[in-house]
Amino acid sequence: MSAVAIPGDPPGGRRALAVWGTGVSVYFVAVIFRTSLGVAGLDAADRFHVNASALSTFSILQLLVYAGMQIPVGLLVDRLGTKKVLALGAVLFTAGQLGFAFSPSYGTALASRALLGCGDALTFISVLRLGSRWFPARRGPLVAQFAGLVGMAGNLVSTLVLARLLHGIGWTAAFAGSAAAGAVVLVLVLLFLKDHPEGHEPEPLPHQGAAYVRRQIAASWREPGTRLGLWVHFTTQFPAMVFLLLWGLPFLVEAQGLSRAVAGELLTLVVLSNMVVGLVYGQIVARHHGARLPLALGTVGTTAVLWAATLAHPGPHAPMWLLIVLCTVLGACGPASMIGFDFARPANPPERQGTASGITNMGGFVASMTTLFAIGVLLDATGDDYSLAFSVVFVLQAFGVSQILRLRRQAARRERERLVASRVETVHVPA
Numbered sequence: 001m002s003a004v005a006i007p008g009d010p011p012g013g014r015r016a017l018a019v020w021g022t023g024v025s026v027y028f029v030a031v032i033f034r035t036s037l038g039v040a041g042l043d044a045a046d047r048f049h050v051n052a053s054a055l056s057t058f059s060i061l062q063l064l065v066y067a068g069m070q071i072p073v074g075l076l077v078d079r080l081g082t083k084k085v086l087a088l089g090a091v092l093f094t095a096g097q098l099g100f101a102f103s104p105s106y107g108t109a110l111a112s113r114a115l116l117g118c119g120d121a122l123t124f125i126s127v128l129r130l131g132s133r134w135f136p137a138r139r140g141p142l143v144a145q146f147a148g149l150v151g152m153a154g155n156l157v158s159t160l161v162l163a164r165l166l167h168g169i170g171w172t173a174a175f176a177g178s179a180a181a182g183a184v185v186l187v188l189v190l191l192f193l194k195d196h197p198e199g200h201e202p203e204p205l206p207h208q209g210a211a212y213v214r215r216q217i218a219a220s221w222r223e224p225g226t227r228l229g230l231w232v233h234f235t236t237q238f239p240a241m242v243f244l245l246l247w248g249l250p251f252l253v254e255a256q257g258l259s260r261a262v263a264g265e266l267l268t269l270v271v272l273s274n275m276v277v278g279l280v281y282g283q284i285v286a287r288h289h290g291a292r293l294p295l296a297l298g299t300v301g302t303t304a305v306l307w308a309a310t311l312a313h314p315g316p317h318a319p320m321w322l323l324i325v326l327c328t329v330l331g332a333c334g335p336a337s338m339i340g341f342d343f344a345r346p347a348n349p350p351e352r353q354g355t356a357s358g359i360t361n362m363g364g365f366v367a368s369m370t371t372l373f374a375i376g377v378l379l380d381a382t383g384d385d386y387s388l389a390f391s392v393v394f395v396l397q398a399f400g401v402s403q404i405l406r407l408r409r410q411a412a413r414r415e416r417e418r419l420v421a422s423r424v425e426t427v428h429v430p431a
Contacts (some may be wrong), residue, residue: 035155
């Protein structure tokens with residue numbers, strides 16, 4: 001299925017790249033802050049004297065706030081525009097990172113992570129909308145994958161730089177120093193970001209309070225492409241998210257007997273693999289929309305097979321080659337989750353893009369939050385049996401795949417209908 005030019009498409013170009021780069025820099029910093037706990041999990045357990053369940057609560061609360069805000073954020077972006085929402089996000093996640101740096105207790109640290117999650121929640125949907133306003137629709141899959149790639153670069157900074165700072169200059173200095181990046185991107189947004197190119201202002205829409213909110217959500221949810229996007233995101237994203245956000249380092253160190261240095265290198269491999277696969281998936285989907293579902297389901301299946309081989313290995317530790325392959329495959333989870341937006345985007349008109357993206361983006365974070373909590377509880381209940389605890393991954397994957405298979409034909413039919421309508425509209429556009 002080839003992309004179709006849409007009347008009034010934004011032209012893209014250097015100006016678009018500069019504005020979009022400003023917006024995506026905010027997301028880059030948000031991901032650094034979001035994933036900073038992944039390299040500080042063991043340190044946080046020592047600092048606040050908490051067990052596995054309490055440690056997982058940090059990430060669960062952060063993701064709970066993030067997931068719960070996705071639909072409100074989508075509505076805010078559709079109504080207020082990208083610049084205002086991104087600026088607010090930068091203020092909130094910077095305050096959260098600073099609060100985490102100086103938290104004297106577990107309770108204040110939890111509140112800080114919640115504030116960070118609130119600011120983080122405002123970024124990605126805003127960046128997706130910014131891309132749809134500044135680039136032609138045919139570039140949508142590639143632009144979205146590049147946004148995910150920049151997010152992974154933020155994860156890489158967290159893994160390589162923040163981890164070294166943490167063990168070099170200490171907890172407070174590392175987290176407080178990193179918060180300066182939030183202030184920098186806030187200034188960039190205020191000075192340089194614009195919601196849309198000249199001549200491509202969106203049609204003014206009446207906003208009628210709760211009635212408008214209900215209409216936006218209901219109309220987006222009625223589209224099978226939105227729901228399929230949510231379940232693709234749900235099923236693909238969480239294995240790598242859980243691994244990078246919290247449980248990867250403890251699993252590699254405590255269950256697999258690796259040093260922190262080697263475990264950090266494997267986490268870095270996940271991030272690097274994500275960046276490479278993101279470029280490949282973006283190119284494939286931009287050229288062949290029919291490859292979306294095979295790529296997503298293939299990633300889920302391969303991830304499940306590698307996790308099963310690792311957890312079921314008969315020796316005391318899985319061999320290094322298997323861990324390397326596992327981490328390489330986990331790197332495909334993020335790019336596969338971005339395919340969910342490629343189902344939701346063509347199913348909704350421009351005035352609903354933020355709302356539809358918010359619904360889609362909830363999927364992976366709900367799955368991640370559920371898995372983070374389940375693993376923490378199972379670790380405490382089984383005396384740190386990682387094989388049993390990580391088996392919850394298969395349950396959520398199976399449930400998500402069942403929903404994808406249920407919706408795929410209905411979503412494909414609706415997309416074909418929209419494609420025909422777009423071609424007819426393009427033919428009748430006056431020269």
